[in-house]
Amino acid sequence: MAQLPDGRALPGKLFIVEGIDGSGKSTQLDLLRKWLISQGYCVAFSEWNSSQLVKATTKLGKKKQMLTPTSFSLIHAADLADRTERQILPALKAGAIVLADRYIYTAFGRDVARGVPPAWVRKVYAFAVRPTVAFYFRVPLEESLRRILDGRPALKYYEAGLDIGLSDDPGESFALFQKRILEEYDNMVDEFDLTVIDATQPLVKQQEVVRDIIKPLLVGALRAEPSAWREVLAADSVYGRYLEEVLPERSEQ
Numbered sequence: 001m002a003q004l005p006d007g008r009a010l011p012g013k014l015f016i017v018e019g020i021d022g023s024g025k026s027t028q029l030d031l032l033r034k035w036l037i038s039q040g041y042c043v044a045f046s047e048w049n050s051s052q053l054v055k056a057t058t059k060l061g062k063k064k065q066m067l068t069p070t071s072f073s074l075i076h077a078a079d080l081a082d083r084t085e086r087q088i089l090p091a092l093k094a095g096a097i098v099l100a101d102r103y104i105y106t107a108f109g110r111d112v113a114r115g116v117p118p119a120w121v122r123k124v125y126a127f128a129v130r131p132t133v134a135f136y137f138r139v140p141l142e143e144s145l146r147r148i149l150d151g152r153p154a155l156k157y158y159e160a161g162l163d164i165g166l167s168d169d170p171g172e173s174f175a176l177f178q179k180r181i182l183e184e185y186d187n188m189v190d191e192f193d194l195t196v197i198d199a200t201q202p203l204v205k206q207q208e209v210v211r212d213i214i215k216p217l218l219v220g221a222l223r224a225e226p227s228a229w230r231e232v233l234a235a236d237s238v239y240g241r242y243l244e245e246v247l248p249e250r251s252e253q
């Protein structure tokens with residue numbers, strides 16, 4: 001189950017994926033989403049840094065290089081606060097499955113790598129729902145760099161961690177920044193009971209491991225009644241986006 005910060009259980013399930021850039025999070029979550037939908041579950045998806053509320057400010061701050069480690073951290077916290085209240089909590093209260101691509105551990109890793117105090121950033125995110133399972137896709141730095149840098153356009157300023165002055169060279173800065181984040185993730189495994197997946201394994205093998213872990217946890221998760229339109233939408237993997245259609249009482253609000 002997913003839990004509110006005070007420990008109260010929510011009927012839905014929250015599965016989140018974490019790991020350094022290029023660890024294969026989005027690939028695995030997408031496969032999981034398609035499989036859950038094919039099984040008839042109501043699935044909502046939420047992505048890090050996707051809230052409309054802070055979009056313009058984040059874009060401006062990044063473009064003009066105005067963000068400091070603290071304001072960078074707070075703007076991402078506002079992003080999650082908005083998504084928590086608008087997407088994640090309503091879906092979990094309805095008993096649906098929520099899949100989140102990156103979650104609070106991304107902030108704990110990145111912001112601390114930027115020099116923000118660990119205890120402070122943990123307090124900032126005290127509002128966050130506790131996930132049912134937090135998957136950590138662990139991959140060596142060299143493998144992630146190879147996956148990410150192959151065929152990728154120039155690294156962006158904050159993405160490469162150029163704001164903290166580890167190196168003037170974007171590629172070198174990115175590698176040093178990711179190395180710091182990787183160390184933070186490894187330190188968080190015990191602290192937050194992260195479920196470690198060996199992300200060097202073949203894609204299909206990892207997906208099998210992920211499904212085996214969540215299968216026993218799906219009991220009681222909201223499923224849609226079989227219907228013709230469900231089949232059509234599921235075939236296109238768009239069903240999760242139409243959560244409100246299977247929860248008519250919510251869409252009337």
Ligand SMILES: Nc1ncnc2c1ncn2[C@@H]1O[C@H](COP(=O)(O)OP(=O)(O)OP(=O)(O)O)[C@@H](O)[C@H]1O
Binds near residue numbers: 021022023148
């Ligand atoms: N198991 C795997 N083995 C080899 N390559 C993989 C594997 N999983 C994913 N990849 C490839 O690695 C690249 C990064 O994958 P993906 O986008 O899923 O990573 P990510 O963790 O979501 O990255 P980001 O943090 O940048 O969003 C993609 O090109 C993907 O095809």
Ligand SMILES: [Mg+2]
Binds near residue numbers: 027101
């Ligand atoms: Mg991704």
